[in-house]
Amino acid sequence: MRVAAYEQYGPPGVVAITDRPDPIPREGQVRVRVHAAVVGSSDSAARSGTPWFARLAFGLRAPKQHVLGSEFAGVVDAIGPGVTRFAVGDRAFGATGIGLGAHAEHVVVAESGAVVRLPDEVSMADAAAICDGALTALPFLRDGGHVRPGDRVLVNGASGSVGAAAVQLAKHLGAEVIAVCGPAHAELVRSLGADRVIDRTREDFTQARSEYEVIFDAVGKSTFRRCRRALVAGGSYLTTVPSWSIVFQQLTSKLGSRRAVIMFTGLRKDAEKRPDLEELGALAAAGAFRPPIERMLPLEQIAAAHRIVDAGHKGGSAVIIPVPIETGPTDAASVTDTVRATRDAASDATPEAAS
C-alpha cells in the first residue's frame, strides 16, 4: 500500500509517498481501506516537532511513528479473528488517536477502538472531518462548558475545524452563538448557524462585560485573564491550547466565580469517544451537522495539505483522499467549492480586509 511517511522533523516537504506491505489485521482488529483522512493541527505539530513539547510525545530527536493521521473514514476490507462489531464491506469512521497511521491506503484499528459504523447518508470526507472538529468541540461544550439552552456561547476561531463544529453543536445544544472569525470567513460561519458574527480584525470581543455564559476559544488565541470580565458570574472560559498558566488557572479558578477549562479530548478513552462518534454520525446523517472542508487533495499532495494547515487560516478541515471512490452531492468539488466560494465572495466584497 501507499503511505505518506516522514523520517525527520521539518517543513511539509519532509512527508513523502512510499510503499509499505499491506497490514494484516490480528485478533480483534479490523483493516479499513481509507477513503478520507484529515491533515490537522496535531499532524502539523508531529511533523514539524514544534512546539518543543510535541517531541515529548512524538520522539525527542526524530519521530517515533512515521505515518501520521488519526481521523479517517473508509470501508472495512479485512477483519482479524474474533471480530464481531464489523464485517467486510462495512463503512466505518473514527480516530486512531496516538496510534496515528491514517495517512495511508489502509489503517488497522482495534474493533474496541474509537471506530463506529458510518451511516450511508454521510460522505467519507464529512465523516473524517467530523472526527477532526466535532469530536473535540462536543466534549468541550457539553462536559467542559455544560452548555444549556439559552446560554450565550462565544466561539473564537469559529471558522477552523474545531470552531466550525462548535458553532453548530452549540446551536444544537440550544445556545445563542456569537462567532468570532476573520472577514473572509464571515459568510461561512453565518451559514453554520451563528446568530452573530464578530469580525476579529474590527472588534475585540474581550471588551464585552458580563455577556457570555461560555467563551470557547477554539484556537487558543486569547487568555482567561483577558476574557474573564466578558463572562457572566458562573461562566466558563474554555481553551483548546495548553499553557502553564491555563493549567494553573484551571485549578485556582475553581475558587472564583468564573472557571477556566483546558481539556485534552484526544486522550479520552475510546469507550467515551465511541458514543460521541455515533451521535455525531447520526446528526450528520439527519442533515443537522455538516463539517466545512477547506480542501480535499489526493494522498500524493499530502505536503500541500500540510502547508494549508501550517498557514493557520483554513475554513474547516483539510482532507486527503488515499483511495478515491466518491462522487455525488458531497464529493470533493462541491464541498470544497462551498467553503472557497463564500470566502472568495467575502474577499471580493472587502478586498482591504482579506488577510
Ligand SMILES: NC(=O)c1ccc[n+]([C@@H]2O[C@H](COP(=O)([O-])OP(=O)(O)OC[C@H]3O[C@@H](n4cnc5c(N)ncnc54)[C@H](OP(=O)(O)O)[C@@H]3O)[C@@H](O)[C@H]2O)c1
Ligand atoms: N485540547 C485538545 O484536546 C485539542 C483537540 C484538538 C485540537 N486542539 C487544538 O485546537 C486548535 C485549533 O484547531 P483547529 O484544527 O480548529 O485549527 P484550524 O482549523 O487550523 O484553525 C484555523 C482558524 O483559526 C483562525 N485564526 C487564525 N488566527 C486567529 C486569531 N489570531 N484569532 C482568532 N482566530 C484565528 C482562522 O480564522 P480566520 O482566518 O477566519 O481568522 C482559521 O479559520 C489547535 O491549536 C489544535 O492543536 C486541541
